[in-house]
Amino acid sequence: MWGTGCSGAALWGAEPSCQGLPRAFPPSLLCGCWIQPLGLVKQQDRSRLGKRGTGESLNKEFLIWNKLGLVASSLLHPAVLGSAPCLLSEAPLPGWPLPQLVSLFLPEFPVRPSARQQQLKILGFVAKGSFGTILKVLDCGREKVCAVKVGVVPKVEVLRRDTLKQCKEEVSIQRQVRHPFVHGLGDSWQGQRHLFIMCTYCSTGDLHALWRAAGCLAEATVRLFAAELVLVLVYLHDLGIMHRDVKMENILLDERGHLKLTDFGLSRYLQWGERAHTICGTLQYMAPEVLSGGPYSHAADWWSLGVLLFALASGEFPVAPAEDHVAMLERVKQSSYESPPEFSPELARLLAELLCHNPLYRLRYLHHFKGHPFFRGVAFDADLLQKDPVMVAVAPRPPEQPPPDPATFADFDYDLAEPPDRPWPG
Known part of the structure; x- marks a missing residue:
């Protein structure tokens, strides 16, 4: 309902100063906002989270973990908010041993090493529904416009609803399928909270x-x-x-x-x-x-x-x-x-x-x-x-709405819920 061939640092310049932010871990650039990732959580807290298993206890534990790891918006440096570009950069995931919340989604949703982590510039919204949110993004590393499907529910909720097998099977099937009339899978990965599936972008519509x-x-x-x-x-x-x-x-x-x-x-x-x-x-x-x-x-x-x-x-x-x-x-x-x-x-x-x-x-x-x-x-x-084009008036896709101001994306990989005072476009 899916660049410029350079790294994010080369494209957007050096990381600006973040005076006033905790420096335990480097903050992540996220659509114009700098947030402190979940690195603030102690290693023993991560290990405990990985051992607790799934279900309600894991859900509660993860919510606490999430709150511990997020820097309040009041701590954001104003200079950063005013000048940063609209980028989506995943926060680094915990190192080895991987917690259960990460390992259960492997290998279909791999964890990307920080050195090779892709930075995606969000160009607009394509659609939003029960399946999740689809964003039009620019993959700066591959010089390609893509569509990224962001899972509608966080990983903890996937486990609670017992839909892990279905999520993994979706990616497994798309990796196997190679056909001219199938919209192929480009990539898939997991962030701290959500699952991501990337495909080529079709500008013509459906x-x-x-x-x-x-x-x-x-x-x-x-x-x-x-x-x-x-x-x-x-x-x-x-x-x-x-x-x-x-x-x-x-x-x-x-x-x-x-x-x-x-x-x-x-x-x-x-x-x-x-x-x-x-x-x-x-x-x-x-x-x-x-x-x-x-x-x-x-x-x-x-x-x-x-x-x-x-x-x-x-x-x-x-x-x-x-x-x-x-x-x-x-x-x-x-x-x-x-x-x-x-x-x-x-x-x-x-x-x-x-x-x-x-x-x-x-x-x-x-x-x-x-x-x-x-x-x-x-x-x-x-x-x-496919030899000849289809002689019909192909309906162009409605123009994507530009992403909202940076504050909407300040918590992107933690909560994709609709803001109470301003609905998501798309």
Whole structure:
């Protein structure tokens, strides 16, 4: 919903004087503010934190640790606040032995050595939602504009909610996947408090923005987009990966108008013959077997594709949204999913074979799509599909809002909660 080739010191000059700040550890430059990192905490306090395990005790301990390590804003040097650039620089993590709050997230979220720690200049906000905050950043070390997804909850909360496996699996899957129609992973790491995932930045926007601007798309465009999504879903399923959140908002457009599937936050590995039971995804795209709590398999992704194609071609979803999965399941059961009369017979047949209530009878294999009349004349080859730009008016992404004044970021890696007196932009 994702430079200049020099170090931060060379780019922004030497570290300014921080008179009045404790000098036990060097302060971190964070979007215009200098804060004292958690180095103020004694080593025995860190060790105790690492031994306490997870759950409420760890949460309370970490909150105390956080408060101990933060320098009050009243101690910030005024000269620094007035002149520092907008940079995000991670605070150094404790040395060996690593506390449990760090080691549990390895190796998917590595700890960066201080010498190689990247400094990211925040250029603006892209989006903010239940998944977290996405920032547009400039990676000064690689001379590249990227998108950084910051986890919506801190690491302690990830452990408390027992979602550690899902967080790690998201990164593991994205590192494995290499496909022209997948938005690839650039990097991932952990800070003192939050998890970070970095990807390439797509300036064009997503499929949902295009759909809202156009109302509906011509069948020729729907056919091309469908072929690209079929290729990437077949690829993922061959690897045993179920996406579980195929929707327009999770499909980005590159500069030539071709698709990039993104957001693997709900994805999971599913071995042959294995079934899932978690109710997850986006209600309007969820297959009936997912809404009912399973068992379900990779076939659920093909239902989501059918809903997506129906909406692209008609301008509206086949079933209106409901308040919860129980009400949505009843609406899905009562719907016949009849195609509008303006659909071609070939498109209507494709949708009927994707939006089949029995997952065993849904289209799922590549040879089924290659032989389908709707795809007559389509070459299911990624290079050939990308040969020409998509002839549609690509909706530009709304301009990113500039980052707020430095005070908003003074506690960036400690608390991403919305300020009570000023909402986050984006």
